[in-house]
Amino acid sequence: MKPEYVTPATAKSEAARMKLTRDNIDTLHGWILLNGNTVVISEQMTGKPRTGKVELPLSEFRKMAEWFLKPQRVKVSKRRTSNGS
Numbered sequence: 001m002k003p004e005y006v007t008p009a010t011a012k013s014e015a016a017r018m019k020l021t022r023d024n025i026d027t028l029h030g031w032i033l034l035n036g037n038t039v040v041i042s043e044q045m046t047g048k049p050r051t052g053k054v055e056l057p058l059s060e061f062r063k064m065a066e067w068f069l070k071p072q073r074v075k076v077s078k079r080r081t082s083n084g085s
Contacts, residue, residue, distance in 0.1 A: 008034055009065070034058070 004019075011017040017034055024033040026046075033040040039061040043052040056064075 009062070 006016060006020070008017070008020060008023075011020060014036060017023065017036075020034070023035075024031055026032075028046055030041065030043045033042075035055075037058045039056050039058055041054045041056070042050050044050040
């Protein structure tokens with residue numbers, strides 16, 4: 001049987017998220033965990049006590065991630081002429 005692949009972002013239901021091989025990822029400075037319909041982001045150095053934690057509904061986290069990854073038009077400032085105008 002061919003394996004099925006899905007990302008945490010495309011796992012739309014609790015049942016689909018339960019099939020993921022991992023529900024978390026950690027880095028040197030923190031970790032993120034899918035916990036049902038909630039995302040937990042924690043600041044915690046490896047081997048040290050946690051220093052901060054945020055819990056968000058999955059729907060809100062998705063909105064933030066979409067904004068973070070969406071290309072945006074860059075503001076272009078007008079150049080000043082040599083006379084300062």
